[in-house]
Amino acid sequence: MLVIGLDGYPCSLLSDQIARAALPRLSNLLRESLPVRMESVYPTVSGVAWATYMTGRNPGNHRIFGFIDRKYKPFQLVIPDSRHIGCRTLWTLLGESGHPIIVVNVPLTYPPRQVNGILVGGFLCPDIARVAYPPAITESLKRSGYIIDAETGYGVSGQWNSFLDHLETTLERRIAAFIGLIDHHEWSFAQLHIMETDRLFHYLWKAVERDFDPGITGRVDQFFKLLDGLLDTLISRLDSGDELILLSDHGFCRATHAVQLNRLLQETGFLDARDSQPVGHDEPPGGYAYSLMPGRIFMNLKNREPWGRTEPDRRDEILNRITSLLSSIKIPGTDRCAFKRICRSAELYRGNYLSEAADLIVVPERGVELRASYAAGAVFETSKLQGIHTFDDAFVWIKNRRVIHDRPNIIDLYPSILEIFAMSDPEAEGSSLFH
Template identity: 25%
Template sequence: MTTIILGLDGATFDLFEDWLPDLPTINALIDEGTSSTLWSCDPPVTSPAWRCYATGKDPASLGVYWWRQLDRKTNTYVGATDIPLTSKCYWEYLSEEGDSVAIIGVPLNTPPREVNGHLVAGGPYADPDDYTYPASLQDTLESKFDYQLHPKVDPPSVDDPTTTGIVDDLEGMIHQRFDVATWLKETESPDLLNLTLFYINHLQHKAWDDDAVKQLWMTVDQRLSELIDDGDDVIIHSDHGLAKTERVFYLNGWLRREGYLQLRDDTKVNHAAASKVADRYSGLDWTDVVTTAWDTGRSTAQRLGVENLLSNLIPNRVRRSIPNGDSGGRIVDASSFEQRIDFEASDAVALPHGLIYVLTDDDARRDELMTALAAVSDGQTGTSVFTSIELADDVYSEPIPQDAPDLIARWTSGFEIKDINADEESRVFGPPQKFRADNRPDGTLIAAGPRIAEDAAINPHLIDLAPTLLHFHGAPIPDDLDGVVLDDLYAPESKPAISTPETIPGEEIRGDRSTSESVEDRLQELGYLE
């Protein structure tokens, strides 16, 4: 008897509900057990969401809020890989209690740490040179399964992500992960098997409800049916939901326009000189010029079989400045914009997905900003951009770390909230760019099995899964978790339902930061740092 956890990045009922007749395994689990919206963290983004799931803690407790965040001491931006995970994951607590585990593909789980069993890191942070525990497992995966850690082509980096080659690549990765899960289940009989599919969400971001996405879901459904045995408890969950993108709101663009965000004077453009250049070359579209030059070089490199070499020779700052075909002509990279911020003169600066750092000590100015943001609406549709503007103190558990964002702006479904860099002062609204669908807080939870209640009335949050799974396996619950046990999810008269959870003191450990130098490049290619 195994507890099977299937994590599906970005899974949302709005996407797959109409496909359920063609997803018989998932459909049966819904009919036989409990299904519910699973509320993500703030913000509802892969980083920090998967760490929140694994630890049962909110972003403030972990000190991670997005893929990158502001270091207030230095007024510079640091990546989440620079912030080690010092909290234990729930499967580490299970390991200490003697339960055997197999953890496959959970993002942000890098570098791999010791467990009572096997662990395969996943997501964009996973280091191709060090992604398993025990270390010897890596050679086995690559020799036995030809294991592929990352896609050959990331769907967000191309105009048409539904081409056969890309879909086949992603489908092959799904099969590999299920092959590994099946092998470990059959040979090791773990008490808990956690399989997470991260890269499926990149096709969902770019293609949303296209038939190619449905094809991947049908593959998942088929392989899941082969993994489940009688007596297994099964939980399917996401880290966040998705919704179709209708409009983009440029938060830093708005902050600049309204006077809250200032750039340093020494970076201002010489408008007179720029005007002369523009007049002389008014017939040229410089976006097309740069893009054509890049595309020509890349296609030549592809023909010669040296595309990877070309990519490695070009500095990150140059590659990030090359406009993408659907980027609206963007040629200002994130690091360039960050270096131009006048932190002394600015009142606020934002990250994507509604994270706002207030740079002034004037509470009245902060309150004015909150009121102004709450009133922002799209001139085309009249729709309010934000559903609420919250103080971090009212969202996260206390104490709030110094480097936490001060305001959490929760947005209306259909908007994508960008960006770390604003292209031009007047750019506040725009059409969708790379993503046809972007993140939402309402994710998915489906649970069924002998110890799972049918049609339980629950209102679960992502951080509740760790304590719920700990008690599910009879393990004590650390007293520093932010999540709570979902008592109603347990079947009546089952052991977890009739027993009282024990608590133990929470424990911080030494965490190691990721050493993979390719992480930022991978995040950029995925469209996550724009």
């Protein structure tokens, strides 16, 4: 089985590209049975989504709640990686059942754990020497000029041609390295993750929507043509009976506003206004509550946080006040609330690690980016990104199989893949896409 993950690729975009043959080679394949729209996770970020995919469990059981998290004894901001995953993964289960695996670049796989096969970690890895299991694989990756993750600096500074050149080089080398691995090593499950799509959509979504400089829009079309050709080269190596799954972990839309939640909590007295530490500082924030990106609000509770001063029996009252405050925040110039849902952790998650989740999870309205700077000048800002993630527009496509689940979610891939391998996991939380 080959699984190709296209980070952030919206079902709506893919369907539109198939309809107008903008991906000529993939369109031929995908027309057989069109991609199916799929839901993602809250918060809608790649690490949480792929942890859900690879464990078949919700964040309350796999323990990845965002791309930044906090330890609180003592307070420290941490970037969760593969060591934080609190349960076993698809690769472990397949490998232990005698199916060798090759997995390349999936988020939350760094540092690479020992597997039955090969694992090349994802974008958190700072040094190619440490990216792969077994370590001997590193030499061939180095020789081929493998790039762990594209630099986004060109995107931040608007050097669009350099950005696209670099994305294309990263993509070409990633797919070439993956083909080298599957050609020369034994496997019965292989997964390639393409991160370059997410990077493109964040910085050049307007060009994807064909509402940008025509020259750059043409270059973005070229990027898609390159992706189409490279994926075709990869897929053509499969035998006709091989299983093939394509999927994304979330969708994308135009970014319209950024909301600085810590600024809002400061202005309304919930977060100590004297706190102006940049994110990354190891000092706990004062006051009742603070936010970590994206959209998670933690309270400072006595007996839970060592520095907390709020009595635990006031938790409900304060969370209710924050919820009603957030419900009153309108997108400037509209009467629409900036947030779609404001949830207690137990409404979204269940499991062994539920107590580590944020007290509130704020789901933004479409186009709204949730930020958490302690030094923001205003609650509402213009987003620096062109595109941001959406929850309900991921996709899944499975060769020669019909997805008949009425509301597919990324958590359903795990039991579906196991079913294809005639395996099961009684603790899987999703349900098969084929029933």
